[in-house]
Amino acid sequence: NFEFSQLGRELAGGSGIGELMEDLGHALAAGGDHLKMLGGGQPANIPEVNGLWHRRMEEIMAEPGALEKAVANYDPPRGNPAFISALAGLFRERFDWPVTDEHFAITAGGQTAFFFLFNLLAGPMPDGRRRKILLPLVPEYIGYANQGAFGDLFTAVPPQVEKTGPHEFKYRVDFDHLEITDDIAAICVSRPTNPTGNVLTDGEIQRLSELAKSHGIPLIIDNAYGAPFPNIIFSAATPVWDDHIILTLSLSKLGLPGTRTGIVVAHPEITRAVAEMSSVVGLANPNLGQAIVRPLLESGEVLRLATEVVQPFYREKSRQAIGWVEEAFGENFEYYIHRSEGALFLWLWFPGLPITAAELYERLKKRGVLVVPGHYFFFGLGDTPCSYRDECLRISYAMGEGAVREGVKILAEEVVKAWKHL
Numbered sequence: 001n002f003e004f005s006q007l008g009r010e011l012a013g014g015s016g017i018g019e020l021m022e023d024l025g026h027a028l029a030a031g032g033d034h035l036k037m038l039g040g041g042q043p044a045n046i047p048e049v050n051g052l053w054h055r056r057m058e059e060i061m062a063e064p065g066a067l068e069k070a071v072a073n074y075d076p077p078r079g080n081p082a083f084i085s086a087l088a089g090l091f092r093e094r095f096d097w098p099v100t101d102e103h104f105a106i107t108a109g110g111q112t113a114f115f116f117l118f119n120l121l122a123g124p125m126p127d128g129r130r131r132k133i134l135l136p137l138v139p140e141y142i143g144y145a146n147q148g149a150f151g152d153l154f155t156a157v158p159p160q161v162e163k164t165g166p167h168e169f170k171y172r173v174d175f176d177h178l179e180i181t182d183d184i185a186a187i188c189v190s191r192p193t194n195p196t197g198n199v200l201t202d203g204e205i206q207r208l209s210e211l212a213k214s215h216g217i218p219l220i221i222d223n224a225y226g227a228p229f230p231n232i233i234f235s236a237a238t239p240v241w242d243d244h245i246i247l248t249l250s251l252s253k254l255g256l257p258g259t260r261t262g263i264v265v266a267h268p269e270i271t272r273a274v275a276e277m278s279s280v281v282g283l284a285n286p287n288l289g290q291a292i293v294r295p296l297l298e299s300g301e302v303l304r305l306a307t308e309v310v311q312p313f314y315r316e317k318s319r320q321a322i323g324w325v326e327e328a329f330g331e332n333f334e335y336y337i338h339r340s341e342g343a344l345f346l347w348l349w350f351p352g353l354p355i356t357a358a359e360l361y362e363r364l365k366k367r368g369v370l371v372v373p374g375h376y377f378f379f380g381l382g383d384t385p386c387s388y389r390d391e392c393l394r395i396s397y398a399m400g401e402g403a404v405r406e407g408v409k410i411l412a413e414e415v416v417k418a419w420k421h422l
């Protein structure tokens with residue numbers, strides 16, 4: 001019986017994201033179609049995208065010294081200098097942002113970037129205060145929930161719910177209930193949002209940015225699915241950056257999750273701190289993903305890939321999945337899908353569901369369908385009531401057609417059954 005520290009208990013004491021990644025990793029490792037894996041954030045294997053990775057690996061092998069640079073060397077903790085220069089060039093040219101190489105830091109995946117950023121800014125402060133990260137709209141990414149090294153980090157606000165169609169709704173930031181108190185260290189949103197597929201409007205982002213700026217705190221925008229890559233975004237949304245905005249990106253949803261490559265774009269004081277943290281925790285970052293993608297940033301091919309291959313692929317997957325949900329539930333059953341504006345997920349809401357979504361998850365798991373019950377995404381609420389947190393769930397539409405279609409059919413059967421057995 002080992003005694004674990006407070007940090008040990010926080011990080012190793014079990015978490016939603018830990019369970020989800022166990023489910024996902026084992027399902028993918030086992031292969032086969034017996035499991036309908038609608039649970040995780042695994043991106044699709046898109047043949048044209050994988051073809052490009054093959055080509056790039058062959059180019060790296062053929063170029064004298066390139067393989068050695070990519071796998072036999074440590075990079076500086078901030079990231080590969082040539083990769084960072086290519087990134088900075090892309091953002092200056094494409095978005096006209098006034099960024100230099102010092103505005104960037106690479107991390108071992110976006111997940112690690114969030115661990116560093118949240119704990120850098122919030123938690124116990126040297127003067128005894130305790131600061132928090134404000135999530136202006138939950139449900140929000142499950143992967144943030146357990147990242148506090150010294151206990152809970154979040155305070156959150158439930159959304160305004162707007163019905164936008166007979167079976168469709170959209171969440172909006174409830175600005176009337178958003179209060180930036182002295183203990184708020186930063187505001188954080190994912191855009192597009194995991195789990196809902198919501199894309200905060202330009203107006204919402206502008207208001208959040210102004211609120212953050214006027215309170216002298218950062219606005220963190222998690223752009224794991226956003227522009228310019230992977231650009232899994234189906235609605236109009238302008239990417240923004242400013243001195244007080246911390247933007248994160250990732251190569252994962254472009255199709256390289258195994259390379260663990262996250263990108264932070266922020267004020268140099270922040271990126272310097274992130275680089276320092278990378279050196280303490282991991283010495284340097286994985287560099288193969290950076291080596292694969294760097295020439296694609298320089299040539300602009302990454303933009304073509306995102307816009308002409310990745311985005312249309314997921315747009316079509318989303319459209320198909322919505323069609324299967326509609327077919328499985330029929331017109332008269334009361335269910336709602338969050339308007340699908342980006343990312344890899346459909347967020348379903350069953351008002352009055354007689355069992356919790358957690359129980360529904362268990363029943364579906366027994367039938368070989370993995371989903372993620374919604375309550376995991378409603379963290380940071382404290383005592384704030386949120387009646388529908390147990391009535392929602394997330395499904396991914398990134399997996400093969402058969403798995404998604406069959407998974408949705410079984411989901412509908414179990415939901416309908418939950419009402420019949422009242």
Ligand code: PLP
Nearest residue numbers: 041109110111190194224250252
């Ligand atoms: N942020 C969001 C919103 C995500 O959905 C994910 C992964 O699913 C991440 C960050 C972290 O991804 P990665 O660490 O693979 O970059």
